[in-house]
Amino acid sequence: MKERYISIASGNVTLSAILHTPAKDNATDTHDTGVLIIVGGPQYRVGSHRQFVKLSRFLAMHHIPSMRLDSSGMGDSSGKRVAFYQQDTDIEAAITSFLQHCPQLSNVVLWGLCDAASAILLQLNQHDPRISGAILLNPLVRQQHNHATVMLKHYYLKRLFNRQFWRKMLGGDLLLRLSISELWLAFKQRNAKQAPDTQLLMTNERNYVPLMLHGWQQFNGHVLVITSGNDLTAQEFLQLCTSDSAWGNCLQSAQQQHIAPANHTFASKEWRTQVEQYSADFVLHKAK
Structure with a gap:
């Protein structure tokens, strides 16, 4: 396994990322699908309890290249920190860089936890043919x-x-x-529903949830959803999928895994290992 630092130009900022690739002598076994790990929340590419580092190393052991990205203003990336619903430019630049550094790849799977999963669904509105799949963990769909x-x-x-x-x-x-x-x-x-503001040109905190749904509905690739049983964010997402038929249809069309005792970040070795295995199996199955 090889790990190296990558610098990525994204608009007026420079993003930092770590590229993980399988060992050189296993290059012929490397799959044509890579995993781009999108980081959300106030953290950087290592992740809570080194979750993203361990995930990338696990994927590399299974001959799956991956990249861990610091979005604008986070970690070692320059610029001003952007909200998760404004990450489209960073994600597009990271995909381009990932494919350039790994020319054997033909497509990528986007992987994200919480608001990073939300950012991924928003990104699907861009109709990017390079994105063949999405792995969503406890997506944030916070509505009052x-x-x-x-x-x-x-x-x-x-x-x-x-x-x-x-x-x-x-x-x-x-x-x-x-x-x-x-x-x-x-x-x-509970009953004070607000009409979604989807007419605005810019995605914002008021309209991002319906735009997430739109991105999911028009996506033709594969989706894996992993949820925790001991997490309010996951419960909000599952509640929305139960109460809204459009969300429910999207969830039913996806592969689903639920880890009942897990917390929001899958903080134990057992839960983390399950997430790693589910993620690798999803990519390997897609690559066949």
């Missing part, structure tokens, strides 16, 4: 009413059956009173 429903069902309801909760309430705990206020606000917000 949907978030309120999930909080009521998976957070506040559990607290009502917690002995510590009632002990604090009877003791007049200030933080508890604030929590109850949040509960009432969540209850009011």
Whole structure:
């Protein structure tokens, strides 16, 4: 396995990435599909608990090239940090660089966790033929009413059956009173749906969820969705797929894996290994 630093020009900024390729003597076994790992949230290309590093090394062991990218303003990349729904220029530049450095590749699979998974679905609106697949882990679909429903069902309801909760309430705990206020606000917000603002030219925090759906609907490639059982972000996504038939149809058409005990970042060795194996199997199956 070989690892090397790559510098990528993206508009007026320079992006940093690490390219992982299989050992030279196994070059003939290298697949024609690579994995571009998109990083979301306030982190860089290493990932929480070195998740992305370990994933890339696992893929290389299975003869799958991969690239870990720092988006603008993150890690070693220059420029101002951009929101996840504004990563299209960085992703396009990374795909171009990836294929240039690995000429044996004919296409890429985009891999992302949380808002990086959201960025990937938004990227699919670009109709890029170089993207043959997407691996989405706990996609972020934060909407006020949907978030309120999930909080009521998976957070506040559990607290009502917690002995510590009632002990604090009877003791007049200030933080508890604030929590109850949040509960009432969540209850009011649950039915306060807002019309999606999809007419704006620029993707923003108000219209990114319907645009994610549009990208998924028009994509002709393969999709793998991996969700955690112990994660509110995943529950919001699954709730949306249950309540909205269009989202539900997209999920049904995808390959699905659910790791019931896992948290948001698949923080244990067991959960991480499952994610790595699911990801490699998906790419290897596509390459046949």
